[in-house]
Amino acid sequence: VSATKPRALRIGELAEMTSTTPRTIRYYEEIGLLPGAVDRVQGKHRNYTDADVERVKEIVRLRDLLGLSLEGLSKLLEAEAARAELRREYHSTEDPGIRRTILEQATEHIATQLGLVRSRQRELEQLEGELVERRRTVRRRLAELD
Amino acid sequence: VSATKPRALRIGELAEMTSTTPRTIRYYEEIGLLPGAVDRVQGKHRNYTDADVERVKEIVRLRDLLGLSLEGLSKLLEAEAARAELRREYHSTEDPGIRRTILEQATEHIATQLGLVRSRQRELEQLEGELVERRRTVRRRLAELD
DNA sequence: TTGCTCCTCACGTCACGTGAGGTGGC
DNA sequence: TTGCTCCTCACGTCACGTGAGGTGGC
Numbered sequence A, B: 001v002s003a004t005k006p007r008a009l010r011i012g013e014l015a016e017m018t019s020t021t022p023r024t025i026r027y028y029e030e031i032g033l034l035p036g037a038v039d040r041v042q043g044k045h046r047n048y049t050d051a052d053v054e055r056v057k058e059i060v061r062l063r064d065l066l067g068l069s070l071e072g073l074s075k076l077l078e079a080e081a082a083r084a085e086l087r088r089e090y091h092s093t094e095d096p097g098i099r100r101t102i103l104e105q106a107t108e109h110i111a112t113q114l115g116l117v118r119s120r121q122r123e124l125e126q127l128e129g130e131l132v133e134r135r136r137t138v139r140r141r142l143a144e145l146d
Numbered sequence C, D: 001t002t003g004c005t006c007c008t009c010a011c012g013t014c015a016c017g018t019g020a021g022g023t024g025g026c
Helices: A011-017 A022-030 A050-068 A068-092 A096-144 B010-018 B022-030 B052-065 B071-093 B096-144
Strands: none
Touching: A011 A022, A022 A050, A050 A068, A050 A096, A050 B096, A068 A096, A096 B052, A096 B096, B010 B022, B010 B052, B010 B071, B022 B052, B022 B096, B052 B071, B052 B096
């Protein structure tokens, strides 16, 4: 009935769009990191949406960049789900006290993630500095040859 | 005979100094990432030096920050060993042609590592940007409550 | 109907963790 | 001598990879 039926994705497409594999997607479903594909009969194909693409991209990014275990990641994503729940609550109330509490929790959650990101950045900067230093030495020696 | 005998490290000390575990150290020896501890009789304790501390620190850093598999890491470290060999050669020659070749290979190797580091940095910066953006939104809403 | 992708077991692998039982050095 | 750390198997685990054999949709 709808003129613009949202295109459903198959597992291989989802995998390719997120630089993973079908096996990885199924595994994440198995351990509860990804909700099972909607409206699915056991044994039939899994269908995904754009929201799933975003979810998997987020998982992959946190996994690779922050080096968290999937369990640690799971906790972080649970907190994120709790935040989404709060966001719904936020929009269904006008009470400024409740709104403030929700926003403050969001602030805390973001601060945690930023802390992880920045500590990684510092480590990378140190490594970068050492490499640049080595390069400088090599370049100086090259110049001395002339 | 020496007044300042270099203190030999035990595996637990090496592990602690590198934020790893004895099992990890033994595993790296097993797969050839770490040379076996010097002068060791099978079944007796492994003794390590400061050079081993540096080696393991390097391994851990590349493993965690660049997300390489131990096989990929192995290749990178082999290239590094080859460089060390070249460095000896470098110091044993005066031929500016040979010296230049050695220095140019070093430059290439450093460039490879810097490329890996910088691509990671870009990814982290993007993640950081998104988190900062989210924080900005939350803060604005908090201010609006007043 | 033909291909391709998908499905579910289920065993393999990488990078270690974790006892089990025993020996070594300050 | 007592503790602690070390030793060597060897099995367990996490995060998937990789067939084996079979079914499903453009």
